[in-house]
Amino acid sequence: MSEQKLRAKELDAADVLAARRAAFVLDGDGGANGGGTVYLDGNSLGALPAAVPGRIEDVVRRQWGELRIRSWTEEGWWTAPERIGDRIAPLVGAAAGQVVVGDSTSVNVFKAVVGAVRLARLTAGAAGAARDEIVVDATTFPTDGYIAASAARMTGCTLRPVPPSGIPDALGERTAAVLLNHVDYRTGRLHDLPALTAAVHAAGAYAVWDLCHSAGALPVGLDEHGVDLAVGCTYKYLNGGPGAPAYLYVRAELQDRFDSPLPGWNSHAEPFGMRPEYAPAPGALRGRVGTPDILSMLALEAALDVWDGDVTIEEVRAKSLALTDFFLECVEAYVPGGRVECLTPRPHGERGSQIALRCPDAGDVMQRLIGRGVVGDFRHPDVLRFGFTPLYVGFADTERAARVLAEVLAETGA
């Protein structure tokens, strides 16, 4: 048995989260005998939590099929967006009453960025400063940039894409809002949320964070660091299912002034009053829009059960770093030098929960990996992404992934 295989065995034996794997439906065996799938694509679509199928069957057959509209009140459908928001809140370091679930990440980016610009203008109003610039991470997942451009166009702002490292210097008295990614979707780089948020605030602007690639994998600390608004998806490290609804965080002190560009009837102070005049609800509900998609939303609610009990996000983070460290160690041991280039930073403070490796034939390599049961994904044009979900990925999985990668790389290219 190789040194890495032995290490994997020891690490798995000492893993305090190992038992959580049973909360998911996985065909692999945790790598113990090298069988089944090693699923390293939880940063795209989280694996199925075991609690989901039964819950959804009940929602479809009994709640919809038998109770029908009564479920809006009797089964808590109507309050699901804020109830499930409160389940996500502790995972991103937010007190209750600040997170609401619904719509896609893109739609929530629109609400948050327009909302942030409007907040900046309210604040700037008396001082007379013209806040007319939205700064966006130039390396962002594209939808954030596209939606920020629309928000800029519709609020009379200019959109300014800036690489994250250059953002502090780009801020000024014209900056209204800054849209940032906590973890870069491509490289897995973790950005410094506390420092960047402080810099945005020092410039008198509002910070919007996209947590898609961090929530559920590492501590975020929204309240602690004074983040203004945040959005995230729930189908990656939160395992909510394909296209599960996203969420919006609005800091409690800002909620009374949060002025949504999508003031649908679900955000009305009295939604069943059917009044022609809009009056926004207080609190997180103000971020709601239309009727929530109950099936997807209640699948997410069931999926969040995997966090119940004594699991903490700090334990998850510790294991995530141990997994990615170990993966890099195995890649270095198995893969000939120079065959791949690691795009993910080595320092723990700059690393999310994925490893991105660049190689010229990445598309072909990933196809072969998947064919051998190691599932990561490919990002155009030359990136292999491997996501590590600490609740269900183990160290033997990790060793096997690196070993199979080395085998594939030995057969191809170079």
Place this chain on the structure above:
Amino acid sequence: MSEQKLRAKELDAADVLAARRAAFVLDGDGGANGGGTVYLDGNSLGALPAAVPGRIEDVVRRQWGELRIRSWTEEGWWTAPERIGDRIAPLVGAAAGQVVVGDSTSVNVFKAVVGAVRLARLTAGAAGAARDEIVVDATTFPTDGYIAASAARMTGCTLRPVPPSGIPDALGERTAAVLLNHVDYRTGRLHDLPALTAAVHAAGAYAVWDLCHSAGALPVGLDEHGVDLAVGCTYKYLNGGPGAPAYLYVRAELQDRFDSPLPGWNSHAEPFGMRPEYAPAPGALRGRVGTPDILSMLALEAALDVWDGDVTIEEVRAKSLALTDFFLECVEAYVPGGRVECLTPRPHGERGSQIALRCPDAGDVMQRLIGRGVVGDFRHPDVLRFGFTPLYVGFADTERAARVLAEVLAETGA
């Protein structure tokens, strides 16, 4: 047996759609023996189609649980919004390639109204006319008005609420877009889509129709009548499930100029190109935004199976009118004159697929009706709504609903 009970028996026996009832999960017996529930709230939440539970179980357990991300391509998740749009299209009189499913109705109203204003300005551009007014049905379901107000604010327009009958006179060279409801959610009044659309066009403006209360219950004829944009929900007469995704129709000739205010990555010409610059996809895909909520969307897809085979929307309309005629006939026979006032117009050309009855104690009356197995709904402050879904409501159901209503009214108020 009363005259009405005999008539119900005859009408049920002659009903060409009677067999469709078997495609739904219903606890009633169609009224034959007066057992179970008479469900007259399909205009709020359609009953569960029998094909849905099995399909969703497969989507959850196999597609998500086993195939995971492979399902985005292998199970057609990625193309679901336009594929399911093409299933809805014939029901609203649209050729393929013009309807895309996703987001809530409210979000689609925003896309459509902003899109219509931008189209109007493109057209008006050369002539120099300032199109700066959005006209909205003053009796609209509130969310349409709230969202239209936001669209007006964000495009520099004025919002002008006008009662539907006054709309032709309110149009002029400043009108950019007109947002109308095909059927009024409260009264069940059917508006004249062909004539109103023609009036909007004569004024050089763009017509946006909300089909929430008509799609699946009566012919819409979007293509035939030259409607520009339309939106609708899928959880009423389309039976897609609670909060099922809504849809957006953009007329084929306008698609190249449709300029969405929510240009998420799913509407990009090359979504996996991950390009920083936005380039819109051609066709209906341009109406997409973020990742589609697959569970809710595929439940809707299965729900649309009830339309397969030889059922036509014209047959559905004929039965809908026969049901509402018969309900009014029974109400007149059973309920003492003056106890309720019918808000729904008598002429077939002005009636949707619901009957709205006003009585001062409507809230209490509806509670008692539901307690006796006749499920309609209550709209503040004094409206009883009874929705007739021709695919699963029969004439004996209808007679029983009127009879129980008369019993309840005899016990209460007045």
